[in-house]
Amino acid sequence: MKALVVYFSFEGNTKLVAEKISEAIKGDLVELKTSKVYPKEGVGKFFWGGKSVLFGEEPELINPPIDMGQYDTVIIGTPVWAGSFAPPIKSLISQYHIAGKRIGIFACHGGGGAAKCFDKLKKALPGNEFLGQIDFVEPKRKSEENCRKAFTWASGFSSL
Numbered sequence: 001m002k003a004l005v006v007y008f009s010f011e012g013n014t015k016l017v018a019e020k021i022s023e024a025i026k027g028d029l030v031e032l033k034t035s036k037v038y039p040k041e042g043v044g045k046f047f048w049g050g051k052s053v054l055f056g057e058e059p060e061l062i063n064p065p066i067d068m069g070q071y072d073t074v075i076i077g078t079p080v081w082a083g084s085f086a087p088p089i090k091s092l093i094s095q096y097h098i099a100g101k102r103i104g105i106f107a108c109h110g111g112g113g114a115a116k117c118f119d120k121l122k123k124a125l126p127g128n129e130f131l132g133q134i135d136f137v138e139p140k141r142k143s144e145e146n147c148r149k150a151f152t153w154a155s156g157f158s159s160l
């Protein structure tokens, strides 16, 4: 199994979980970076991010190209933004042909749940086999507990 963990993280929660998952499955790790910079402070943070989701934006990714062909398993991580996945994940899906893969998805959120986000993400990724999904509530706040949870979840994939 050759695995990729690809994620976007605005404030480090998704990053924390992604790092643990890549460690558990010994997968490559890619953090998506955008040329667009979202405001980090105040209400602007929620306004611009939320607006970006609602307008279906696909911000430009500034990562070196990802050779998707070499991976059979792709784990995708996102913060929940306005009930959905974050716009850089939309860019990822548009830019790369992700099909015929085994997919795991994880999301971090502030307590509003990730069910809608997962539904939308699965719909955006037809033609793949879904291995599982898991969500975390602000994992940085209880990092040890959440790292353990992430590690255990992902360890199940290595044996598939």
Ligand SMILES: Cc1cc2nc3c(=O)[nH]c(=O)nc-3n(C[C@H](O)[C@H](O)[C@H](O)COP(=O)(O)O)c2cc1C
Pocket: 008, 009, 010, 011, 012, 013, 014, 015, 045, 046, 047, 048, 049, 050, 078, 079, 080, 081, 082, 083, 084, 108, 109, 110, 111, 112, 113, 137, 138, 139
């Ligand atoms: C623009 C924006 C929109 C958000 N929308 C939601 C939401 O709809 N539901 C929710 O539970 N949390 C929401 N959050 C909180 C984040 O999902 C949460 O803080 C998450 O852990 C952040 O992950 P990160 O640190 O990897 O960016 C939002 C945060 C931002 C910045």
